[in-house]
Amino acid sequence: MSIAIAIDGPAGAGKSSLSKEVAKELSFIYVDTGALYRTIGLAASRKGLKKEDKAEIISMLNDIDVKLSFNDEGTQIVLLNGEDVSSFIRTPEASMFASAVSAIPEVRAFLLDLQRNMAKSDNVIMDGRDIGTVVLPDAKIKIFLTASPEKRAMRRHKENIEKGIDSTYEEVLKDVNQRDYQDSHREIAPLKPAEDSVLVDTSDYDFEGSKELLLRVIKERM
Ligand code: C5P
Secondary structure, three states: OOOEEEEEOOOOOOHHHHHHHHHHHHOOEEEEOHHHHHHHHHHHHHOOOOOOOHHHHHHHOOOOOEEEEEOOOOOEEEEEOOEEOHHHOOOHHHHHHHHHHOOOHHHHHHHHHHHHHHHHHOOEEEEEOOHHHHHOOOOOEEEEEEOOHHHHHHHHHHHHHHOOOOOOHHHHHHHHHHHHHHHHHOOOOOOOOOOOOEEEEOOOOOHHHHHHHHHHHHHHHO
16 A cells, blocks of 8 residues: 655645655655646646636636656656646746636546546655645645745745746735635635644744654654
């Protein structure tokens, strides 16, 4: 039987960078499910659709093929109709589009099996918003990883600058608060800790400290 670790939490809590490191340490496969929602958002925006065009976004699902794959370094890549779109899905605009499409039940259903299948044969650390509550309710370990909105915004802002993306702290904080609100107030699969999850708050830790904390919490439960 393969082992699954679910890591949920709000944007900017360090889920992906920490999960990646922990996966390496434990020799697990790291699956970033946000990339899937971002890819649906990208497909919609490439089609010229707007976030409000719910019916068109749903019908677009019949025409697209989304797959997760891994490159030679073991890094996840996401394929939209066979094209590697991993580098197009990280912009602030793609983030907002992803958050909007993720509130559509049909989009969530479209991505459900793909996510579940990843955990069937391999040991995975899967990060997202509803992994412990909906996608992998039987995950062995469930973590709700969070940090204050201000800390999360400051980390995202620094990351943007490092990547050469235009960014101001105030704008990122507004974005973080808006996405938190959207993700936790949607009707379907809202962002909330699973009842049997462990809350890990990284507000007062730097990256190395957060990694140690997370690894300790996981190893204690393996
Ligand atoms: O994790 P990331 O910031 O890349 O996710 C982008 C958006 O996708 C989130 O704001 C959220 O709305 C959505 N998402 C989701 N469920 C997941 C993963 C991401 O609704 N499991």
